Amino acid sequence: MNLNLVLPFFSTIVMAVFVVSVLHRYFVRRSAFFLFWGIGLAMFGVGSFAEAYLAVLPFNAFIFFIWYVFGAALNAAWIGQGTVMLLARRPWVRWLTSGLLIAGSLVVIAVWFSMALDASRAIPGEPVSLWYRNVMPPDAAVRKLTPIFNIYGLLTLAGGAIWSGYLFWRKRVLPNRVIGNVLIAVGALAIGSASTLTRFGIGEYLYMGELLAATLMYVGFRQAGAPAPAAKR
Numbered sequence: 001m002n003l004n005l006v007l008p009f010f011s012t013i014v015m016a017v018f019v020v021s022v023l024h025r026y027f028v029r030r031s032a033f034f035l036f037w038g039i040g041l042a043m044f045g046v047g048s049f050a051e052a053y054l055a056v057l058p059f060n061a062f063i064f065f066i067w068y069v070f071g072a073a074l075n076a077a078w079i080g081q082g083t084v085m086l087l088a089r090r091p092w093v094r095w096l097t098s099g100l101l102i103a104g105s106l107v108v109i110a111v112w113f114s115m116a117l118d119a120s121r122a123i124p125g126e127p128v129s130l131w132y133r134n135v136m137p138p139d140a141a142v143r144k145l146t147p148i149f150n151i152y153g154l155l156t157l158a159g160g161a162i163w164s165g166y167l168f169w170r171k172r173v174l175p176n177r178v179i180g181n182v183l184i185a186v187g188a189l190a191i192g193s194a195s196t197l198t199r200f201g202i203g204e205y206l207y208m209g210e211l212l213a214a215t216l217m218y219v220g221f222r223q224a225g226a227p228a229p230a231a232k233r
Contacts, residue, residue, distance in 0.1 A: 007207035008052035014214040015045030018221065025225075032094070033085035040078030040153075047071015048210060051128055059122035064135065067128060069112055072195070073146040074105050076153025076188075083160035104149065111142045129203030150195055158188035161220070180224025187216030 050067035165181030194209025
């Protein structure tokens, strides 16, 4: 059995649990950063599901759209924007970056539907990360836009997690949040590295990177949100 055909299913399950946890906190607290995290993680989850579908079933243009636009292009930026909403002190920074992200996402979707796909070049039974470039036009504009969103997502998510962990470490308070933020940062770097390799034609590590990222970020989220240990008297 090709392990790469199985891993997306596990990533989907992890992300489904993660999304429920984050959106539950949004509905309880009504904090915008939970909403952006939840939307971004949901994109990650449906992208993983689309990967699993395309690996075992015939090519479907809509599922391919879900995989690339939500799973490959946009999810990192939306998750990272959640961190911006949490850490940015100036309201205009939060709302300006949110507006640009929403507008940019709509541009990506519009560009996608202006593009012609060659479904005959899909390879049934093989991971989509190995053949997706063949299905898309060589000069596809959406592929040129994707790194912008991925770099923004990596910098904001990993950078924000590292910065938050450093602040808690420096103050010697809430060690669980230090550990949680480190795990989130490592998870973000794992999927960032795997995605970069995929763009250079090395797609066999993408699904392992996604599962590792999903697991580390979920554990980090739970750890960072855990109640602080009671102080000893």
